[in-house]
Amino acid sequence: MSSVIRAVKVFETLSDVDCAELARFMRIRQYQPGTTVFERGKPGDTMLIVADGALSVVMPGPRRRNIEVARVGVGEVVGETSCIDPAPRNATMIAAVRTTTYELGRKELKRMHREAPRVATTLVGAIIRSVTMRLRRVDERIERELAGHLAARLPELRQTLRSSTRSTSAGTSSARTAFCRVPPLAGSAAGSKRPDTWTAMLARLRGSA
Amino acid sequence: MKAAGQGNRLPGYTSAELAELAAATRTRHFSAGTWLCREGDTAASSFIITSGAVEVVKYLDGQERVLATLRPGTLVGPTALVEGSLRSASVRVRSDTVALEFRRKAFHRFVQDGTPLAVRFQEQVALAGIRQLRAATDRLAQVLARSVRPSGRKPATIDRMALAFIQAGTGEWGVHLGTRQPAATKE
Numbered sequence: 001m002s003s004v005i006r007a008v009k010v011f012e013t014l015s016d017v018d019c020a021e022l023a024r025f026m027r028i029r030q031y032q033p034g035t036t037v038f039e040r041g042k043p044g045d046t047m048l049i050v051a052d053g054a055l056s057v058v059m060p061g062p063r064r065r066n067i068e069v070a071r072v073g074v075g076e077v078v079g080e081t082s083c084i085d086p087a088p089r090n091a092t093m094i095a096a097v098r099t100t101t102y103e104l105g106r107k108e109l110k111r112m113h114r115e116a117p118r119v120a121t122t123l124v125g126a127i128i129r130s131v132t133m134r135l136r137r138v139d140e141r142i143e144r145e146l147a148g149h150l151a152a153r154l155p156e157l158r159q160t161l162r163s164s165t166r167s168t169s170a171g172t173s174s175a176r177t178a179f180c181r182v183p184p185l186a187g188s189a190a191g192s193k194r195p196d197t198w199t200a201m202l203a204r205l206r207g208s209a
Numbered sequence: 210m211k212a213a214g215q216g217n218r219l220p221g222y223t224s225a226e227l228a229e230l231a232a233a234t235r236t237r238h239f240s241a242g243t244w245l246c247r248e249g250d251t252a253a254s255s256f257i258i259t260s261g262a263v264e265v266v267k268y269l270d271g272q273e274r275v276l277a278t279l280r281p282g283t284l285v286g287p288t289a290l291v292e293g294s295l296r297s298a299s300v301r302v303r304s305d306t307v308a309l310e311f312r313r314k315a316f317h318r319f320v321q322d323g324t325p326l327a328v329r330f331q332e333q334v335a336l337a338g339i340r341q342l343r344a345a346t347d348r349l350a351q352v353l354a355r356s357v358r359p360s361g362r363k364p365a366t367i368d369r370m371a372l373a374f375i376q377a378g379t380g381e382w383g384v385h386l387g388t389r390q391p392a393a394t395k396e
Contacts (some may be wrong), residue, residue: 081339081342081343084332084335084339085335085336085339085340086335087343090346113328117323117324117328118321118323119328120323120328121320121321121323121328121331124331124332124335125317125320125331127335128291128331128334128335128338129291129292131335131338131339132288132291132292132294132338133343134342134343135296135338135341135342138342138345138346138349139345141349142348142349142352145349145352145353146352149352149355163283
């Protein structure tokens with residue numbers, strides 16, 4: 001069991017001893033194919049590692065059929081934030097095949113804090129690190145997506161600029177300068193040095209998103 | 210400090226617990242108008258405001274914007290306790306302030322001790338990060354849902370917003386996205 005935990009990326013900073021300790025507090029569960037493991041919108045406080053088999057992330061499709069939109073495989077973890085902060089599940093998951101999971105609920109985490117505080121804080125520390133990295137990725141993705149929206153609106157903005165240059169000569173040069181200061185859209189917008197106009201446009205779009 | 214300088218409230222700490230916290234941190238005094246930290250600096254510590262007030266400042270469109278005012282009981286820049294990322298905004302002292310500076314290494318030692326206070330404090334940091342991540346995932350789902358154009362039958366037959374949420378959460382769960390044409394499975 002601890003070797004499966006050892007292979008989970010989120011827990012790569014845990015030592016072998018930590019993994020063995022963590023295993024003591026986890027429950028082993030088995031699901032038959034088609035069994036619902038999580039239901040979207042239902043409260044959840046359990047973290048779950050897939051030890052064998054696979055989980056399907058599904059959405060209701062036409063004619064009462066489920067559509068699989070993602071899959072969770074062996075060594076992957078779901079809901080690790082729920083054992084710290086219980087929340088409604090984001091998606092419905094069903095066992096794609098006969099699946100074995102290791103689970104840790106909020107209650108077990110609290111017991112771990114009492115009985116094995118060092119391992120519990122190491123585990124929570126690993127989750128915090130993972131959350132921080134994911135937060136950065138999500139933030140960067142938002143910025144990229146918003147930059148994409150802006151790129152899609154470029155013809156419209158160009159048109160606006162053309163009509164403004166036709167209708168008035170005053171302020172034309174500043175409008176042109178502002179437009180020209182928008183950098184090329186190739187690559188990620190995140191991390192690049194952007195002129196203030198670009199930042200402001202992104203901020204406005206972000207506000208309206 | 211990401212996401213508009215939201216800090217974490219640290220309610221219900223007794224004076225004994227605050228004394229324990231003080232032992233793990235460095236008490237610092239800041240005069241009004243000085244800076245706690247500046248945007249773009251490498252973050253090596255967080256600050257717990259014990260008196261006074263600070264404001265989170267960012268320059269947008271060449272103009273200074275005050276994003277938030279943080280008061281006693283707030284942990285400023287919790288991300289610094291986890292990694293040495295760059296400060297995403299500046300923090301200016303609004304009125305004379307006393308703050309406990311928590312350096313990353315000291316925080317790790319404090320947490321490793323596993324005292325009940327350390328556990329609670331770590332949980333507060335975790336909760337703040339998790340809620341921030343959920344809010345960001347929500348925001349990304351909104352952005353993705355807006356960019357999905359109804360083309361063909363499939364996007365119209367499923368909840369577009371929910372699908373966008375799943376796409377947004379892909380990184381969060383560490384799951385593999387399925388094939389481009391999702392396979393229908395029997396219920």
